[in-house]
Amino acid sequence: MTPKDYYAILGIPAGSGPDAIKKAYRRQAMYYHPDRNPGDAYAAAHFRDVQEAYAVLSDPLRREDYLLDRGLYRATGAGFGFGASVPLTPDSVLRQAVRLDEHVRTLNIYRMDREGVASSVSRLLADAASLSGSFAEPRVFAQTAHFLARACAPLPLRLVEPFRVSLETLAAADPSVVKEISAFYDGKRHESLVSRYQTPVLILVTLALCLLAWWLAR
CATH class of the missing domain: 1.20.930 (Transcription Elongation Factor S-II; Chain A)
Incomplete structure (x- = not known):
């Protein structure tokens, strides 16, 4: 499965820092919030993607995994999920x-x-x-x-x-x-x-x- 481009979802360049990530998240979350777009399925779906993108990019460990897997996918066309296949032990x-x-x-x-x-x-x-x-x-x-x-x-x-x-x-x-x-x-x-x-x-x-x-x- 093609990995989501979390930076693109937030509308910022790849490698943007914490301040830019937080600012973009607030802007996108406000724009696509379900309360401002009642009945809009696209806005609701994009709002979930924005939340997911921020949850990953704002967490240093998850961001590192994401960037590693994103690089692996681009290099080989396979492998994504930042640890999803590893059981929690x-x-x-x-x-x-x-x-x-x-x-x-x-x-x-x-x-x-x-x-x-x-x-x-x-x-x-x-x-x-x-x-x-x-x-x-x-x-x-x-x-x-x-x-x-x-x-x-x-x-x-x-x-x-x-x-x-x-x-x-x-x-x-x-x-x-x-x-x-x-x-x-x-x-x-x-x-x-x-x-x-x-x-x-x-x-x-x-x-x-x-x-x-x-x-x-x-």
Whole structure:
């Protein structure tokens, strides 16, 4: 089956960045929204395609799979579905967590799509949670938690805080990973406090130095 061109669906050039993807999605979703096009089957179908395109392109891991499969299709005329043929198992989720960690490490921390990375982590945590009751693979789940926590390293506390309970639950079988996650969140809280108070403290220090310089110059 010919793969959908998600960039064309959103009306943007291939390889467009997160901001362009989000802006195009909002524009297209508003234009084709069923509430604005009652009874229009074409608009309803296109609206679903727009939602699908955004769900894939806004998620770094799914976007990478999509681009790989899209390139494979263009080169060979076959192969598409970004992992649809791979069954969801603890091992497959672990492999995706490792890939996400490796992918995040290649990104520029100042330009990366942090919300997109958080979305990938959230999706993999949900996948792992859905499997935990059916598979007795505690060590695999613990390793998954380890790599997902590492993938969260560049993210601010506000994005990673919701993952703490899920990560600790996954890591429960390995005390060293639980300790690692606890240390990770301690560091994130410290980082958040420093970021919050750094500017006011610098301003106060600058004012104090200015006052001292004025007093000495009298």
